[in-house]
Amino acid sequence: MDFDSLQISLSDNNKPIDTLVLRKNRKETFKKDVSLTFNIGSDGKLKPSTDLLIKANLPIESFNPALISLKEDSAIVNNFTLVKDTMARRLILKYRWKQNVSYTLTFEENALTNIFGDKNKKGIRTFTIDKPENYSILTLKVTVPELNKSYILELYKDEVNLQRSDVLTKNSTLVYNNYITGKYTIKVIYDTNKNGRWDSGNIRQKRQPENVWIYEKELTLRPNWDAEEAFAIPKEAATP
CATH class of the missing domain: 2.60.40.10 (Immunoglobulins)
Structure with missing residues (x-):
């Protein structure tokens, strides 16, 4: 990329809600790994009856479902859905979570691509579902x-x-x-x-x-x- 700055406008229902400005000199590059955070507590537990939210450090351009897997204990599950939110900063994973089992979410290398063409390294996140009580x-x-x-x-x-x-x-x-x-x-x-x-x-x-x-x-x-x-x-x- 050959530019001094890039302004990214984020909107919801055609209403501007945020603006991100990135600057560099012409000898610099913006290339960096795609990093992710999750709405999982420090104890490794997800709130019951909620979706798993996966937030990227920069807006996601695309993702490859074939390179993303979810395990329930040791069994692969396929009946989950994964979509981008309107701002493309988050992926939303929907699934009927169960109590007393362990989940493992795996993003294989190159599963995600951000707006600059950067891709993720392989990442694994394990978690359980907290008790409703x-x-x-x-x-x-x-x-x-x-x-x-x-x-x-x-x-x-x-x-x-x-x-x-x-x-x-x-x-x-x-x-x-x-x-x-x-x-x-x-x-x-x-x-x-x-x-x-x-x-x-x-x-x-x-x-x-x-x-x-x-x-x-x-x-x-x-x-x-x-x-x-x-x-x-x-x-x-x-x-x-």
Whole structure:
């Protein structure tokens, strides 16, 4: 490739959601191995009743199903599906997972090709399916202070690990299925410009950072438990 920079625009339903700009000088190359990450916990367990998500370091151009295999214990299974998501950054593997068995996913060399033509080296990932009783269902009933304004509700585990983000413009009921037990906190961003994310201030434009409110109550999810919490987001405090 002979270029100084490449801009990649990612969109969903024809709406731009992200832009990636890669730069190099003309003597450099972008060639690198395709690397993958998985939505598998550090304990090697996949959340029950969920798809296996395989995220690549760069958008995937194509994959060869003949070079990708899944084993259930020692038996090869063929009745799984593997598709790219709309942004081409992830592969989604769908299968009827079973408890008390070990899964082995193998990507043979050259199974994946990214947008630069780079291919993967052989990779193997083993995992099991976690037990459903280790998870809970959380239902939040949220009242917003002003209709048609935008609020971003973020759910954190252990105060730092973002689990999910939702944009609210009206009173809403949010259901969180199969969330691992533990302690959770809620943060709300007053999304003034309605762009779906928190914006810092800008001194030149004399713009203040968007305000944030943290729900004072810590939520505890217990094994095999349905929890419900109702609260009202307070009206945004006036910026001095």
